[in-house]
Amino acid sequence: MFYGRCHDGSRCGATGNAGRQVVNELLALGQRVRAVTRNAAESHLPAQVEVVEGDLTRPETIPFDGVTAVHMLTNAGADYAELLSGPDLVKQAEEAGVRRITVLWSGHRSAMEEAVTASSLEWTVLRPVDFMSNALVWAESVRVKGEVREPFAYARSALVHEGDIGAVAAAVLVRGGHGGRTYTLTGPESLSVPEQVAALSAAVGREIRYVEQSEAEARAEMLAAGRPAEVVDVLLGWKRDMPAEGYTVVSTVEDVLGRPARSFALWAREHAGRFISGAGTR
Numbered sequence: 001m002f003y004g005r006c007h008d009g010s011r012c013g014a015t016g017n018a019g020r021q022v023v024n025e026l027l028a029l030g031q032r033v034r035a036v037t038r039n040a041a042e043s044h045l046p047a048q049v050e051v052v053e054g055d056l057t058r059p060e061t062i063p064f065d066g067v068t069a070v071h072m073l074t075n076a077g078a079d080y081a082e083l084l085s086g087p088d089l090v091k092q093a094e095e096a097g098v099r100r101i102t103v104l105w106s107g108h109r110s111a112m113e114e115a116v117t118a119s120s121l122e123w124t125v126l127r128p129v130d131f132m133s134n135a136l137v138w139a140e141s142v143r144v145k146g147e148v149r150e151p152f153a154y155a156r157s158a159l160v161h162e163g164d165i166g167a168v169a170a171a172v173l174v175r176g177g178h179g180g181r182t183y184t185l186t187g188p189e190s191l192s193v194p195e196q197v198a199a200l201s202a203a204v205g206r207e208i209r210y211v212e213q214s215e216a217e218a219r220a221e222m223l224a225a226g227r228p229a230e231v232v233d234v235l236l237g238w239k240r241d242m243p244a245e246g247y248t249v250v251s252t253v254e255d256v257l258g259r260p261a262r263s264f265a266l267w268a269r270e271h272a273g274r275f276i277s278g279a280g281t282r
Ligand SMILES: NC(=O)c1ccc[n+]([C@@H]2O[C@H](COP(=O)([O-])OP(=O)(O)OC[C@H]3O[C@@H](n4cnc5c(N)ncnc54)[C@H](OP(=O)(O)O)[C@@H]3O)[C@@H](O)[C@H]2O)c1
Pocket: 001, 014, 015, 016, 017, 018, 019, 036, 037, 038, 039, 043, 054, 055, 056, 057, 073, 074, 075, 076, 077, 078, 080, 104, 105, 106, 107, 127, 128, 129, 130, 131, 133, 134
């Protein structure tokens, strides 16, 4: 996905947990938005967004014409494979006259991040720790069984609200002044899974059980759900031996936006319907 201001003042955007928020925040800042998606019919983006079909793995399909600012992914596709087209996409962006770019970190130094930070663009790397929206993976289990099954009860994460990722990206792209910086993005507190489950229980108004899985059980479930083994290794390794960056709260969101980062309790209230039986899944 990517975003940018077109010759007539529009910006480009997309459909995911984070991307959708970037689009909304750019609109809120009065920008016009162009969104790139592989399936325009399923994009469900606001009517004022210019939705174009493109595939980041095929740079020739990405229209940078007239774009002045871009938000870029580092991983793409159903298996979150690393996007190897970074150098070509960045070159195209430079040639088209793009001035600013934010790039979403994905847990390691990627080819896309290398290309962006070596470019002539005014770049900013955004390093969100775990998204609060990762909790949506528990929605079905909560609706059906009233429980959350996860390993590593001890592990804490400084989860960030995806709306704050979008707001920071939009502020950086629109206002500038953040070139050459790498920003770790966290929420206002570090929470364990049992603490997140307690917040969800409060939001839905009934008790949700936390069941601690073994690592082997979690691995088997993720593989059975079709996740590639190397992705499972990375995800479980991150949770088991989380680096300090993953659980240390930083003030970047407030520094950039001038207001506090949003809490998981708020996220849980916003998404409570997804965890309530009979309330639907969207
Ligand atoms: N979840 C976390 O805790 C976390 C933490 C740090 C970083 N991240 C990174 O954040 C990124 C976004 O996460 P998310 O939760 O927002 O993802 P998501 O909801 O799964 O959305 C993925 C987005 O990528 C787009 N996309 C995928 N492949 C594409 C391609 N080949 N061409 C064009 N667009 C493509 C999808 O667009 P269409 O399907 O509409 O084409 C969709 O908008 C991930 O790649 C991840 O590496 C995540």
